[in-house]
Amino acid sequence: MTSLWLAIGALTVLVLGLVLPPLLRRRAPGAERADYDLTVFRDQINDIDRDLERGLVSAEQADALRTEIQRRILALADRSDGSPENAQGGGGRVLAIGIAGVMPLAAFLLYLDMGSPEQPGAPAADRRAAPQPSVADGGDPAQAPGMEAMLDRLAERMRRSPDDPDGWLLLARSYLSMKRYADAAAAFEEAWTRLDGDDRHVVGIDFAEALVIADGGRVGDRAAGLLRDGRASDPTHPKPRFYLANRKAQNGDLAGALRDLIDIRAIGPEGAPWMNAVEQMIGRVAGDSGIDPATVAPTEDAIALGREVAESARPDPVADSPGPTREDMRQAAEMTPEERTAMIRGMVEGLALRLEANPDDLAGWRRLARAYRVLGETGKAEAAEARIRRLLDQQ
Amino acid sequence: MITEIGHFALILALCVAIAQSVVPMVGAQRGNTAWMDFAAPASIGQLFLVGVSFAALTHAYVTSDFSVLNVAANSHTDKPMLYKVSGVWGNHEGSMLLWVLILALFGGAVGMFGRNLPPGLKARALAVQAMVAVGFLLFVLFTSNPFERIPAEMVPLNGRGLNPLLQDPGLAFHPPFLYLGYVGFSMAFSFAIAALIEGRVDAAWARWVRPWTLAAWCFLTVGIALGSWWAYYELGWGGWWYWDPVENASFMPWLAGTALLHSALVVEKRDGLKAWTVFLAIVTFGLSLLGTFLVRSGVLSSVHAFATDPTRGVFILALLLITIAGSLALFAWRGPSMKAGGLFQPISREGSLLFNNLLMSVGTATVLLGTLFPLLAQAFDYKVSVGPPFFNSVFVPLMVPMIVAMGIGPLLSWKRADLMPALKRLWFVAAMTLGAAALTGVMVGEYLVMSMVGIGLAVWLAGGTLAEFVGRTRLSPKRMAHTPRSAWGMTLAHLGLAVAIAGMTGAGLWEQERVLVMRTGETASIGGFDLTLDGVDSRPGPNYEATRGTFTARRDGDEVVVLTPEKRIYPVEGRPTSEAAIHSMLAGDLYAVIGDPQGDGHVVRLYWNPLVPWMWVGCLIMVAGGTLSLTDRRYRIGAPRRSRLRAAAQPAE
Missing domain, CATH: 1.25.40.10 (Tetratricopeptide repeat domain)
Known part of the structure; x- marks a missing residue:
């Protein structure tokens, strides 16, 4: 759990370190908007020259196109006064401090509400360490x-x-x-x-x-x-x-x-x-x-x-x-441990009942056997496992 | 623990996105460079965080951590690794996380590689992109959280599997590409909104937006082709396009996006159609959102609608309405201020592009109507079904004049052109077209007119495109080397469409089908092949049991191929899938499906699907064209230096 908080903290610091510097930097005034437009227009004029060279447009057409682009460049000059890119930064430091304070706090509180920090992961590989009788190998014929x-x-x-x-x-x-x-x-x-x-x-x-x-x-x-x-x-x-x-x-x-x-x-x-x-x-x-x-x-x-x-x-x-539904889970999350166990037992009982109506359901028996194992009911689990072996023999 | 880090990263991404949607926008409005500069690193940070979160969910799937509800509900330890990974997006929650990841990916890419963009435009576009991201992050976190956990004592020992239809390599990669396309159009949308706020759309803007639109278009094309290909070989009916609402949902943004690509060309070259282009950018992303709404809300019942939860539907609908209504209101307010640019005659490159746009838009509207009308009718308790006949009789004829114009358009010059010289250059193509149509008419019995029109259009388009290419390069290697990659791209993309049209004509009209009961040793013929059923056996797969039929296909007594279609039962999900066996040849596909036993034989379906591979090859050529165009040098203009003239004019600091 501690390592989780450390990881979360490191992630937060990393992201703040990534996003905040521009707000703290004092930057020399950069290129203006018009400069960006000009770069494109210059390139377009070069394009026309290339097209002319290759004979794709006539000299006349090239002139007309060039005039058009030049007109656009002129229009640009009219507009560029007081272009926002001219202005300077300010209030960056205050904003940076604000973001550094509010953002992690908001994320942390939201996570506390939504996450399950105390719950460890349960990858299948770890859980298989618990001994489980193998049913895949068909079992001993004498078992039937x-x-x-x-x-x-x-x-x-x-x-x-x-x-x-x-x-x-x-x-x-x-x-x-x-x-x-x-x-x-x-x-x-x-x-x-x-x-x-x-x-x-x-x-x-x-x-x-x-x-x-x-x-x-x-x-x-x-x-x-x-x-x-x-x-x-x-x-x-x-x-x-x-x-x-x-x-x-x-x-x-x-x-x-x-x-x-x-x-x-x-x-x-x-x-x-x-x-x-x-x-x-x-x-x-x-x-x-x-x-x-x-x-x-x-x-x-x-x-x-x-x-x-x-x-x-x-x-x-x-x-x-075949298993718990999303709604079951949500209800289970709001129950006391005793209620939860009762609910699980109820579901297992339900499964047992269904299997009796449909006794050839191999996957169902496997689920039932596992469920009994989890509940610690060795006897019932063994009965279910015997049943599985029997079904496998029949096949 | 890794799952929880992923959950936290997603929440932090939401916080970053909120800051990113406000700070740069205010900065751009006030002319505060520091605040504007916040946009790029914030977009990269957001990409990083969503990436961490996606990686965490993938880790949970790979290790089969069933304490994560989403994994328990959609995965299984017996599933092959590929499908454990693709299972991440093979369900509602995970696919929405993928959606958000791609949204962040495009934003992050602009943040990283958009150095040649004016800071104001970049800041605003990234802020708009972040607003969309905020909406979807809220949606994921509060209605479809993939990181929801199962209480420790209730963790099941195994998961509930994955829809076996979705356990397929074609489908493993269909959604990511489709989303890259769908969501990629968000970038064009963000640029359009930024331009509306700035009040200027010009040639430079069109050039900056184009690569992002082009990339999204390429991905969407791949995504649609993969989806169609998957439907073709997995659903086992030999069909490749059903005009299913979900398919339409991906097709509409593609049509609008294609129109957008072409109208942006007019903005770039001629400073015209500006308001229209901005409008198209809004509509294209709006249609992507509509597609998401239709698929994710469960309004449509189909394989795709695995989320049937009204709160989610309402949330996406609200998101959709806010985005579309907000952007259209902004458009109504700022759009008229955009001055129309260069004038042009009806017969000109612009004119033909406008004509193409017009038909594409009407086509999109047709598909939209056909998709939404049954839903609207249903809301008023009328049962209407709009199927392929509607689309085939309305949409397809609309495309005919468009393809005809596509053959001529590239030959016309900008501003004003003469039709006659262009047509003179095409007389040979026209003759070939008529010849091909006549030949088709002689060879084909059924659907005579449609077959002739289809093949004629394909030949006309290919011929026109090649004529333009030959005219421009005169086939001299030097000229070809100097041809800009975007021109190559256009040639390839148009050729690809021609190939695809030929494929669609063959696959749509000339298909042969036989359904029969076959016993071992029996032979049936289809499409000039004789198929002998050598036997049926069962074999176990990793997480399914398969019944496999073995057919030997012979042509004039010579063995061509052995086909082994399977019918698989997935015991965990208790559902069957059929795996068709397909042998692709240049002339078409031989396609066999094995069904249930009947008597002492099996039900067997055999198809001869002419020219089907041409469709996929055509799509690939189109994508190759788009990709080539993307590498054109004109999208790699560097960032400008500060102009010396203006710098000198500024007071010393």
């Missing part, structure tokens, strides 16, 4: 069954001390990633029964999704109940609405399903990555029912929610965003 074994150990541990909803969630997501959907649903249920409030409803949505997938896509009564709770707790979440619309379609209420799908689209946000799935579903339902989706208007509620979603700019619960 290791994942299964580890999962079993985790399941065993959870059965022995079941009062840890986070542990159940981890287990559930691990099962999901291994496409063991029934096991995942069971683990989600364990977590779900041990949570309350909004957390319970959010996990309930995932629980329901696992049930639906385990059931080959059929949205049963159990799942529907969970999804309705989820929708009530977060009316803008697309997942419960989407599966409930599916349920309606499965039960033959195509018009109702189409209405609900149109509502999801109205709630938005526009351009969300999952919107494609919604559009496809709309197309399918419209085709089956023969209803033109253009004739179905979204409900008032959906429009109101859509406005809310558009205005709140809340992160899409399903979307994949």
